[in-house]
Amino acid sequence: MAENGDTAKDFIRAIIEQDLKSGKHKEIVTRFPPEPNGYLHIGHAKSICLNFGIAKDFSGRCHLRFDDTDPSKEETEYIESIKEDVSWLGFDWGKHLYYASDYFEKLYQYAVLLIKDGKAYVDSLSADEIREYRGTLTEPGKDSPHRNRQPEENLDLFQRMRDGEFDDGECVLRAKIDMASPNLNMRDPTLYRIRKLPHPRTDDRWCIYPMYDFAHCLSDAIEGITHSICTLEFEDHRPLYDWILDQLPVPCHPRQIEFARLNLSYTLMSKRKLKNLVDRGSVENWDDPRMPTISGLRRRGYTPEAIRYFCDRIGVAKTNSVVDIALLEHCIRDDLNKRAQRVMAVLKPLKIIIDNYPEDKVELLDAENNPEDPGMGMRKIPFSSVIYIERDDFSENPPPKFFRLAPGREIRLKHAYYIKCKGVEKDPKTGEAVCLYCTYDPETRGGWSADGRKVLGTSHWVSAAHALQAEVRLYNHLFTTPNPADEKDFNTVLNPGSLELFSSCLVEPSLKDAKPGNLYQFLRQGYFYTDQDTAKTGKLTFNRTATLRDTWAKIKKAEGQKNNKPRISS
RNA sequence: UGGGGGAUUGUGUAAUGGUAGCACGGCAGAUUCUGGAUCUGCUUGUGAGGGUUCGAAUCCUUCUCCCCCAGCCA
Secondary structure, eight states: SSSSSSSSOOOOHHHHHHHHHHHHHHSSSSEOOOSSSSBBBBHHHHHHHHHHHHHHHOOOOOEEEEEOOOOOOOOOHHHHHHHHHHHHHOEEEOOOOEGGGGGGGHHHHHHHHHTTTTEEEEEOHHHHHHHHHTTOSSSSSOTTTTTTTTHHHHHHHHHHHHHHHTTTSSOOEEEOOTTOOOOGGSSOOOEEEOSSOOOOTTSSHHHHHHEEHHHHHHHHHHTOOSEEEEEGGGGGGGHHHHHHHHHSSSSSOOEEEOOOOOBBTTOOOOOHHHHHHHHHTTSSTTTTTSSOBBHHHHHOOOHHHHHHHEEEOOOOSSSOOOOOOOHHHHHHHHHHHHHHHEEOESSSSEEEETTTTOOOEEEEEEESSSOOOGGOOOEEEEEEEEEEEEEEEEEEEOTTTSSSTTTEEEETTTTTTTEEEEEEOOOOTTTTEEEEEEEGEEEEEEOOOOTTTOOSOOEEETTTTTTTEEEEEEOSSBBBOOOOSSSSGGGEEEEEEEHHHHEEEEEEGGGGGGOOTTTEEETEEEEEEEHHHHHSSSEEEEEEEEOOOOHHHHHHHHHHHHHHHHHOOO
16 A cells, blocks of 8 residues: 555645755654543544654654643543554654653743743733733733732742642733733733642642643753644644743754644544543444544554555645545555455345255355455355345345346356245235245356356355354444534434444354454445454454445435435426 | 634645646446456536736735634643
8 A cells, every 4th residue: 555655745744854955954853742631533643644654754753742731631541542542553652752741840940930031920810800801802901910020929929839829720820921912822821720630640749730832832842843743723822832932941942833634524523522422422432433533443443554544645734624534435445455354244134045955955165255365365155055145135126227136037146156036935914025935056156157148146145054143333424414513513413323233144154253353345245343342242243344335325326316306397 | 893824626635937637536438256346538626806927726916705813721
């Protein structure tokens, strides 16, 4: 799979290349800075691939740094999941694992420096008052009455904040910049707030915590980051990022560059909203296969290769955009087509009795494991007089273009024989077919006919006596609209059919040893991932990763739309 | 009504004054023991107006539309 092959250089790599060429930098250092307040999603994968990818492309390095400055939201569980997801994606931070909390003491000393320089002060206004004093988008703010406290007093107050003498919200440390700035971020932004809360890593050693704007730029500088890549909403923060670094004796001054975050159609890309889906039980958990989280995609059957391939192809730019989820699906199909073992599974079984096949005979037929890769070898599949095919592969009154089994018609059973439908037994109440009576042609063993006659279609099947029971979960888009985030309440556009459960499927016996994580292509149906529940419950359980492209489904859909067209009477 | 960004086909992304290309999707065909895969062809695009130039997606200008910012979140 060609990663970084023919894709053009993005604007960030162009900047970096220039910086290398001009001699501004000799080595490139980037970082991926997640806040451990939720699970990583495919949007983060874009950032991970960008930052680690750049480090790789330019023989530099990329740090994994947790931005853990808000103990009210952050948890160790998230730290662990993030590390797992980043390495599962195939990236290695080596010894460069850092935490903003590692720098709390340094950060504090930098703040002291700012205070001594008269560039920061302790404000005793309440949060509400600070908001009022900040002004609005169109009106300047006004100075806090505490703005002109002298450095000695500020130093004393700041030390006492650290010592725990004040309660949450009683005071904050603010940068002294410009209350009239048209950029609200520059109107004396808060640098430190009091949070008497234990921190996942520093426990109760601190009760004051630095804000993002203060911690992030300094952490970057401390680590020698050359290019600090973040998303568009931080563009307004860049003047503050630069201001702080300009005031302090830092080892270097990284360049912040912003790019557009990823949006994907038919899903959400916000940790807050995804957490909401988990909390209200709309999905099972963060790793529900319907979730766009890395862990959800993993459990859905996505491979790191496919995700990296996807991230490589969506590009990097500053335009807000929504990528068609069909591209993600294309990427996983492209990967799985080459590597997934083919196997036969019947989701909605329809019984077939082959009248002219000896009742007690069993043949072992040869089947290729992957036509795309002969190296994957062959396997044996048992055939006998009673089999099951897919209910959808039979129609008593076949519509046009239905190339499958019907009364009097002949089809091929994949890898087996040609069979012809001679009779239909129906449920007297519903009229639904419950059993078909067929004959087979012994001359077509393996699925070939010496006389060269064509057959309308090919069906997958399982032998009734040998099939294994399995549960199959078919996943569809989580939302019914392409842009659920645009909705006032995204819960109203949840797709009620995002999960279709089939608990009595029949699969071929070679699946007996399927292990969680194993990937298959169920012939003619799609790609499937062996779920961890297989190990827990002992029942074979498969998650559909993606459907195969399905021309027949498309035809049916088109017909349906044609028939549903309102009649216009003239 | 302040500030910061952005606009190329259905979607995403290239082209940095010189033939608007690629991918996905869609459509049509070939091929096929998966209605899969593969192959071929097609697929109404430079937000609008003015200007500079032999030549403009690209430079200048006016306008329009979209996104972000008033957390003691990141």
